[in-house]
Amino acid sequence: MLTRKLSCQLRRSLLFAVTFLLLFCASAPAGDGNIRKNIAGEPVTSQRCNQFTFDATGSYDPDKENIIFFWDLGDGTTSSEPVVEHTYNKSGDFNVTLSITDNSGLECSTAIVSQSVRANIPPKASFSAAEMVCANEPVSFDAASSYDDVKKPLGYDWDFGDGTRATGEAQVTKIFSKGGIYKIFLTVDDHSATVCHTDTLEKVIFVNEPPSADAGENTILKCVSDESEMMVEFDASASTDVNNDTLTYSWDFGDGESGDGKKITHRYSQIGNYDVKLIVKDNTNLGCGTSVDFVTVKFNQAPKAEAGEDIIACPGENIDFDAVQSSIQKKGTLSAKWFFGDGETADGLKVNHTYGKPGKYQASLSVENELNAMCPPSRDSRVVTVNSTPTVSINALDAVCLGNKVNFDASSAMDSDGDTLEYYWSFGDGSILRAGPKVTHEYKQGGTYRVSVIVDDGRGSTCSTATAQASIKVNTPPVADAGPNLSCCVDRTTEFNASASTDPDGDHLSYTWDFGDGTNTSGAVVHHTYTKSGSYNVSLNIDDNSETACSKSTAGFSAGVNASPVPVINIK
Structure with missing residues (x-):
């Protein structure tokens, strides 16, 4: 009996060790003779969440006897292996018991140790969201499908990939301000205070920004x-x-x-x-x-400007400028502006303008379509030649004798434009001659003629011609008629009559009498008294006053002046 007790005390000295991630060693007698040890404190957790390695290889028997291992893992699972790999199928605290027994068969041949372990199956993060969303529009993220086997409320942490986060809610709304590809991270936490209390899920969403349409210029x-x-x-x-x-x-x-x-x-x-x-x-x-x-x-x-044909005008002439021939085929209304080339302008399709000085002017027309101003003005021009009127004069004798040729000279005519002049002569007797500046003409009848010359610069304007006129006297000599010879008495008044004198041209005649006795007088009918008897040569000079070589005529006769006899009475 004593031997048995001693043996059991020695058995009580049996050492055991169990590794539950940590090594726990202890011994104590139990009421049934087994050695029992309960390891106090918080349940042991695993770095592998719900996976544990239970290792009893550190257990030993001082007597060097073989040890039999028996594990009760607390979830109905047992094992006789010294080292056990076990995965718990649910989260929770489990009491793990290791029994080791030697082969002595004594009441103290078994030692028992227990340890509480905490298995945690990580929560499972899960969320739904559209894979493609629009920028600046609300995007819904729903993590309600996340779960934990303990059925405790989970914590939620959202990382939206743009520097913003949200926590606490399973369902959140986010607005992305810029387009791009974003990695969304959801971390769920079961608050188990284990190393595997969280799970993170990553999803990628495409945030689309609308394209920017650009059609070019507005x-x-x-x-x-x-x-x-x-x-x-x-x-x-x-x-x-x-x-x-x-x-x-x-x-x-x-x-x-x-x-x-x-x-x-x-x-x-x-x-x-x-x-x-x-x-x-x-x-x-x-x-x-x-x-x-x-x-x-x-x-x-686009309008088309039509300024009209080139024209020749005269200084002071009122010229019409008409742009109505300018055209626009479809829509719009024409507006017109004229630039006359002399510094003056006018607005309107129809305008008038007067040039004060001769010269050549470029009159420009600018027309626009009033529908809008996108078309440049259409321009056209016409040349306005403001003609300088030529000048002319006639150089000729004022009077000539019938039968003589008359020289007419208009060579002093001038044209300041330098135009070549044409000369048209009219001699007043019905004859017309187109000739040069100098002409000769012979009149067939006496009389006074109105001679004219027209010079033409060929421009065809109303001021292209100039006219000069001259009056010429073509004189027919007068015919003097002093009457027949006459006889008269001394101291008697005698009439001298030149009324029979004529002038074919009807000119007014002047009469001069020379009575041959040293006296003379003027008049058509005159009276004279001779004081001495004798024969006298009486001459009559008439003058038609044309101041030509043929303006005078002379006639004469012999006047016999008799003295009365002188009676003498001698009375003796």
Whole structure:
């Protein structure tokens, strides 16, 4: 009996060791003779969450006897291996018991140790969100599908990949201000105070920014002469997409026609204004995948200015300037401005202007289409030659004798424009001659003639000609008639009558008598008294006062003057 007790005391000295991640060593007698040890403190956790390695290889028997291992892992699982790998299927605290027994068969052959372990199955992070979303629009993230087997409330931590976070809620809303690819991290926490109390899930979402449609210039101005020029090229190359998506381009040309393409050409059929719409789409099929831009196309009908033909006018002449022949084929109203070349201007399709000085003037017309100002003015001009009237005068004798040739000289005529002059002579006797500046003419009858010369500079204007006139006397000599010879008495008054004298031209005649006795007198009918008897040569000179060589005529006769007999009575 004593031997048995001693043996059991020695058994009580049996050493054991169990490794529950940590090494626990102790011994104590139990009421049933087994050695029992309960390890106090917090449950032991594993770095592998719900996976544990239970190692009893450190247990030993002082008697060097073989040891039999028996594990009760607390979840209904047992094992007789010194080292046990075990995975708990649920989270919780489990009491793990190791029994070791030697082969002595004594009541103290078994030692028992227990340790509480805490197994934790990590929570499972899960969330739903659209894979493609639009910038600046609310995006919903829902982590309600995350779970934990303990069914305790989870903590949620959201990392949106743009530097912002959200915590505490399973369902959150986020607005991304910029397009791009974002990594979204959800971390769920079961608050188990184990190393595996969290789980993180990563998802990638694509945040789309709308493309930026750019149809080019806001307004395209086209000035055309006709419909054949109404071709417009549209270019959307300046359109952009920050996400570098593939873009498609659709055009509505505003005239009922449409087309596709980044660059496209369209021909319009009518003058007018068109609102063109560009629609740019990316390949996301999102509501934010479309952008619109507008451009206005304005066509204006180019006018055509017609200033009229070149003209020749005179100083002071009121000249009509008419632009109504200027044209515009379709829409619009013409406005006109004239530049007369002398520093003066006027507005209007029909205007008048007077030039004060001779010269050559470039009169310019500028017409515009008042529909809009996109077309440059159309310009035309006409040359206005303001003619200088020539000057002319006639140099000739005032009077000539019938039968003599008369020289007429207009060579002093001048034209300040340097034009060559034509001379047209009219001699007043019905004869007309186109000749040079110097002419000779012989009149067939006496008389006074109105000679004129017209000089013409050939410009065809009302001031292209000038006229000079001269009066010429073609004189026919008068015929003197002093009457027949006469006899008269001394101291008797005698009549001398020249009334029979004539002048074919009807000129007024002047009469001069020379009575042959040293006396003379004037008049057609005169009286004279001789004081002495004798024969006297009486002469009559008449003058038609034409101051020509043939203006005078002379006639004469012999006058016998008898003295009365003298009676003498001698009375003796």
